[in-house]
Amino acid sequence: MENETTTPPAKPSARTKILEAALSVIRTKGYSATTVDDLCAAAGVTKGAFFHHFKSKDELGVAAANFWAEMTGALFAGAAYHQPSDPFARILAYLDFRIALLGGDVPEFTCLVGTMLQETYDAIPAIGAASYASIEGHADTLAKDFEAAIALYGSPGCPGAKSLALYSQAVLQGAFILAKGQGDAAIVRDSVSHLRRYLCLLFNKPEEIQL
């Protein structure tokens, strides 16, 4: 019935099943340690189907990064955190939304493209580039709210919108790494609360600090 991807097909095609499997398998095992057979088994398709849709494992990697960008792009675009009319309130709501996304086990809330970028930036530049593009694309949506917040509440010497947006992503990515060491999301929550405190101090909103 409903369907809105780039390609016209409407059924749970093998391609989509492989892509969806890739999101979870690669986040758990990493890109290099994930075999094509792993992906096929998780997706419930055969190797023939895999290589029908993707020329190589690396091409699947690039497609997975783009698929991730589409999925998360839609998720964030449709989220309620855009509702506040005040841009700083939207930023705080964004952070709350990131916290709300932390359900489930570690591989379920960590970032596919952060993981892939780390592994592939040197050996498989195409995957690294697609992964970074996904992160930067997301940061750019955040940067718009920062831009507006700076215009309203920024003091002289305030860092730029893009810089703040990228820093926010760095904090999240770093927290995900530590979460993998600790086995749960506590450190992500803690790191986001530091980030929130920083932004409140920076934009002179002391009343918003505690949560």
Place this chain on the structure above:
Amino acid sequence: MENETTTPPAKPSARTKILEAALSVIRTKGYSATTVDDLCAAAGVTKGAFFHHFKSKDELGVAAANFWAEMTGALFAGAAYHQPSDPFARILAYLDFRIALLGGDVPEFTCLVGTMLQETYDAIPAIGAASYASIEGHADTLAKDFEAAIALYGSPGCPGAKSLALYSQAVLQGAFILAKGQGDAAIVRDSVSHLRRYLCLLFNKPEEIQL
């Protein structure tokens, strides 16, 4: 002259050469994509030597994490940033030191254990645990300065020393990931300056903010 590893040998033994090779090769290619042959070639030793010193590739991974902890532990313990008598000044000096360490290409300044933790936390828990222990051990040395700084300058509601130390590591780890996407260290410098600004705001040291 000096030597303090688990084994007594003092010459550039095969074991040491393999460990040193591991630091650079794994940071470049990632753990899974690094083959034992890669390591042997980079170290200039044969496979026989490799398996003489390490029972398996995974054992080398654990040893590399511990080796990294020793190396970086010595580097930071011997650094000049401990000199200031004021604990907050020591923290700022620590951040400056992290910036000073950013020379060279991306694989040369990024963190081995952050990379390995990301890849191995689920599939090879021993490596993940050793990697996280290295990060946490480093954070603990930082936490001491935070403890003292909080005692001197902390306001009510100030986050704990350990939390601040771990957050600092998360910022660095996340910035390293983005640096891999951008191809240089600029984002690390930028992220550290955000962290510095946060700490200055938190500890009420506005005069230290800009650099």
Place this chain on the structure above:
DNA sequence: GACGACATACCAACTAGTCGGTATGTTATT
């Protein structure tokens, strides 16, 4: 002459990728 530190040769298992084949459309011509 025994033992630790390495070298050389080798293997079994696994991996990405191929290839011939089938089933199910789609399109166009008659």
Place this chain on the structure above:
DNA sequence: AATAACATACCGACTAGTTGGTATGTCGTC
């Protein structure tokens, strides 16, 4: 509307090369 020509989606056995790991040999030193 029937049919020929072609395209798309998928299957699963196969292969060539790679990988972690082993077995055995050599050499220097205590």
